[in-house]
Amino acid sequence: MSRVTLAQWQMLAAVVDHGGFARAADAIHKSASTLNHAVHKMEDQLGVQLLEPVGRQVRLTEAGEMLLRRARQLIENASALEEVAASLSAGLETEVVLAVDQIFPADALAHALETFSRHYPHVRVQLHETVLNGGIEMLYDGRADIVVSGLAAQGFLGEPLASLRFIAVAHPDHPLHGLGRTLDLRDLVQHRQLVVRDSALRQAMDAGWLKAEQRWTVSHLATSKDMLMRGLGFAWFPETRIREELDCGRLKPLPLSAGGIREVPMQLIFSDRDRAGPATHAMARALADAVASCCQVAE
Secondary structure, three states: OOOOOHHHHHHHHHHHHHOOHHHHHHHHOOOHHHHHHHHHHHHHHHOOOOEEEEOOEEEEOHHHHHHHHHHHHHHHHHHHHHHHHHHHHOOOOOEEEEEEEOOOOHHHHHHHHHHHHHHOOOOEEEEEEEOOOHHHHHHHHOOOOEEEEOOOOOOOOEEEEEEEEEEEEEOOOOHHHHOOOOEOHHHHOOOOEEEEOOOOOOOOOOOOOOOOOOEEEEOOHHHHHHHHHOOOOEEEEEHHHHHHHHHHOOOEEOOEOOOOEEEEEEEEEEOOOOOOOHHHHHHHHHHHHHHHHOHHHHO
């Protein structure tokens, strides 16, 4: 057991912060003699002088300054621990598991997590970046508290978040752009299509147009985007993920006569809304607010 208690460190901090025993006593509602006794007892226990007189005031010694600096970390951690305990007693979850499809706008996700962390700094977040049926499978398995997906989940009601545009794109130097005319889907058949693999373990699915004779399948949107930028294929890609590249001309929409743009409605799905705790509901609100604040998503 520690020779010096947390309460003793708190009393020493009060004396230092308020400039003396009398003022500290008024501030923390203890007698000056109690504080004086606590500090002297600490010095005896530690074998170190913590305070020295300066006129009618006291100040930390060099050793006292170093020890109190470290003790403040203990005081802050103890306060945080009590806050966590209070939250738990009020029914706050210790962790929120969030499954978000990779097509969800990265800026909106980051904004939502930042907002959530400000209000619930002690709640852990497990973020799973899923593809297609991966998030829905986690929902069915009870492995996620909230799922954000472009797919419907049988037996669950989703809340609409946003409608995302997918655009058929390729590098400006890609042979498809070199044709110099309006394209149809038959033109795409002879060229390599880049697609992202479904992250579901049991019920993986394919989505979209997949008739190209050459196809590369990757596990993450970032990999697909890198290959697009290198001119290694074409793909339908979420507009929010390539807005900068489109504006700068590093990627270029394919001039398809039809089918060049798709709309994918994103929705938020609770695993169990009625049993969800305050942190889970707060995460859902943060996601909805983040989407509403992103102009490119709202469009």
